Amino acid sequence: MNDPKVEAKYESILLRVLWMVVYVLVWQVAQFILGALVLVQLVYRLIYGAPNASLMNFGDSLSQFLAQIGRFGSFHSDQKPWPFADWPTPRAPEGEAPHTVPPAPHPTRDEEPKL
Numbered sequence: 001m002n003d004p005k006v007e008a009k010y011e012s013i014l015l016r017v018l019w020m021v022v023y024v025l026v027w028q029v030a031q032f033i034l035g036a037l038v039l040v041q042l043v044y045r046l047i048y049g050a051p052n053a054s055l056m057n058f059g060d061s062l063s064q065f066l067a068q069i070g071r072f073g074s075f076h077s078d079q080k081p082w083p084f085a086d087w088p089t090p091r092a093p094e095g096e097a098p099h100t101v102p103p104a105p106h107p108t109r110d111e112e113p114k115l
Contacts, residue, residue: 019080023069030069034062044099053098057090064088 037059044052065088068081079085 020073023073023081027066027069030062030066034059034066037062045096048099050099051096053100056093056098060090060093061088064090 037055041051041055041059044055065081068077068079068085068088071077072079072081082088
């Protein structure tokens with residue numbers, strides 16, 4: 001008859017294939033976003049002389065997310081990527097230091113009451 005272990009394994013692989021198809025579609029969207037981010041970061045770097053810190057952090061998180069999808073799709077990991085796991089934390093930059101904007105000086109206040 002039907003072996004429950006074989007049937008469960010077959011259902012498990014079908015579910016995984018379904019998730020892999022979903023993540024292939026997510027991969028396409030994320031890949032486009034990463035490409036756009038690269039172009040925006042390049043323009044920012046050309047204008048300000050240094051990359052944007054927020055874009056650096058998001059780009060690193062997004063690239064780690066794509067790596068998680070790759071590991072899941074290649075059966076290297078059984079852990080499904082975000083939203084089933086935490087969004088990847090950006091790592092410390094290894095390249096250029098990001099562009100920083102110094103805080104604006106506070107105007108001096110006239111503490112005397114106005115009449």
